[in-house]
Amino acid sequence: QVQLQESGPGLVKPSQTLSLTCTVSGGSITSGSYYWSWIRQPAGKGLEWIGRIYNSGSTNYNPSLKSRVTISVDTSKNQFYLKVSSVTAADTAVYYCARGWFDPWGQGTLVTVSS
């Protein structure tokens, strides 16, 4: 079955850009009519949808983050990506990637914004 795995730096300095990769295994990122999403969860808090991408490259973003977020896809690598610019401590969270209406999810990766 399809599995997702997030990867990237666990520590990012304030004002810099957070960059994460989600690697899809067990199936092609182009198979089925799926969107691929990023979701985050600050410690002890709820889930926040960041945005999504279709394998054609079409994207939707959370309006509250849109000015700082870019999601892209590389179908040849079966990966999609998240960039969040100008990060602050408020961007510290566990970041998840997920397929479609969020099934399945990756295991999540903790990103801490600190100098």
Add this chain to the structure above:
Amino acid sequence: QSGLTQPPSASGTPGQRVTISCSGSSSNIGTNTVNWYQQLPGTAPKLLIYSNNQRPSGVPDRFSGSKSGTSASLAISGLQSEDEADYYCAAWDDSLNGWVFGGGTKLTVL
């Protein structure tokens, strides 16, 4: 971003039936289907209910979902200790052109 509204906590004893509510608006729950997710401590969320009331393969039939107007509910019957988790509802919002989540409900099995 406006989200969906859930009670922060719920509780029940083993064997009981518990319901968790999720309130939205005409642009999200009123127009689109609702999904529910279960997040066990220290793990990633897992899809529990999709399209208001459908269970993915492997989800026990003790879990059920319903929707009416701009609200939805998750019911858990025959409560078990392993059901202790955080539960989230989610729906697509046509006004925001994005997904919105509820704030989550922490279920405690007494």
